Amino acid sequence: MSAEAMSCLTSISNGTRFANVCPEDVSFGRDWRSSGSTSLGLLLVVTVYIVFHQYKFRNPKGPWVWPILGNMPDFIQNVHRLYDWMAEMQLEHGGTVDLTFFFPFGDLQKVNTARPENVEYITQTHHENFIKSDQNMDLFRELLGHGIFNTNGERWRIQRKIIAPMFTMVVLRESTLPLLRSGLETKLLPIVKEGAETGMVMDLQQILFRFGFDSVCGTVLGLDPKSLAKGFPSVPFAEAWDTVTSTNQERCFTPKFIWQIKRALQVGSEGRFLKALKVVDETITKTIKARRAQLEQGIGLERLDLLTKFMKLSDEEGKSPDDQFLRDTTTNMLLAGRDTVSMQVNWFLWLVTQHPEVEANIVKELNEIKLQRSPERQQDATFSFVELGKMTYLHAALNEAARLYPSLPWDFRFAVEDDVLPDGVKVKKDQGVIWSMYTMGRMPELWGDDCLEFKPERWFDGHGGLKTVSPLKFSAFSSGPRNCFGKDLAYLFMKSVSAALLSQYSIQLAPGHKVQYALSIILLMEKGLPVTFHARLK
Ligand code: HEM
Known part of the structure; x- marks a missing residue:
């Protein structure tokens, strides 16, 4: 290296401007100047882009929107506590936030609200502008087809008209409850009894999932898959159903182009989805054909399941x-x-394990109801329709669990046309609008400063009855023309299962277990609910 070059390097290391020090080293100086101006230019372009981006996508209602990445960095950081993160942001921004995911790859900009007047606007007064769009239907079409959850307009109206009358109180009392009581007596209670006798830790979430599956298959298809049995057997239909629902849900949290590539290649979750869907479709189609053949021969006309009832319609x-x-x-x-009812009971029973005073009140109510029984019915492990109707405290406690942990934490629609929500937030045509039942159950303005506490007493009207609460405040079952018409059935299930279990057993959470929800459309517990059962003294 020449002496001049050496002196140059020394100057650099001394921090002197080498263009002055090495006037002869023209090429070195020119390279530096051109790469410097390139960097400056680049910096200028990036700055202009960021300023323009922040101006165009400025987000007074939500977190900082990163260029290219949108809100993905915040989302990834908070994904393990998604519903609480959303609730914090919504409360901070007056109830509504805007979030943008994968901005450059498609329309994943969403308005997220928890304001009751917005929910009323979306689900009731302007529900025709907020529909289940093609984007929504693409996600679920293979599983749900054109069923009630996945349709709009006339097709939806006709189905609602046909299905809703099948959920009357008479049907619940005459058809659903006998099936439920038999399942409790022959399946769920014997499994729990064995667990209590051996003192083993059991996953209550798993038990409820299996019991829920057998019960709903009985009510809907008139089929018993026997998934809740000793040793928790592997039942292909039940496993396929679990796979289909969990992998289908994954699509909701994945950019469209990614799941569509996986779908085309039939790999990963999409490969598992397609395989499991085949099993589900085959089982249901076989059941339909067999039932039709039986009915045509006049066999089984008295059956009470929904499938048979639908077949008899004309x-x-x-x-x-x-x-x-x-x-x-x-x-x-x-x-x-x-999953809705099973998980609602799961969250409720966990809350009971954490609140001995609530447990004591429930047990007192159940004992009082049992005392009114005739002597020959004293030992019945399950409860009649009339008895379930008397369980006011249990009902209040179930409401309270559904307020804090609604099994559907969010619901969403897409705007048909540009619109403005009552709180002034603009919604663009085709944009997604989410409303959060999870946040609504935790808003001090709706439930008071003790809104995070589990207090069944808040549901009482002061005269021994339960308050009537607007679905725009207690939103777990949604509101408007697309509200849940399975609500009475859900309470029948939740009360029957909870009463049968709590009247006979106290439930304890496995020591050291921390309950955390999973990222899923239905509020599930990430690692199940390990508990022990302890028989109550008679
Ligand atoms: C704790 C249990 C339950 C909860 C929290 C719940 C909640 C909900 C919610 C939030 C919706 C609105 C969904 C949407 O906008 O697409 C809904 C709709 C619906 N629910 Fe439930 N549900 C429960 C149990 C049930 C049960 C047991 C049934 C009957 C088998 C049922 C049948 C339906 C139907 C058919 C709809 C669609 C209504 C329509 O689109 O017109 N639900 N439910």
């Missing part, structure tokens, strides 16, 4: 529903009724 021209309608409707009913 329109003005005497036509009964075709196999595709039956397949889609029964799949939608399985989805509606299984």
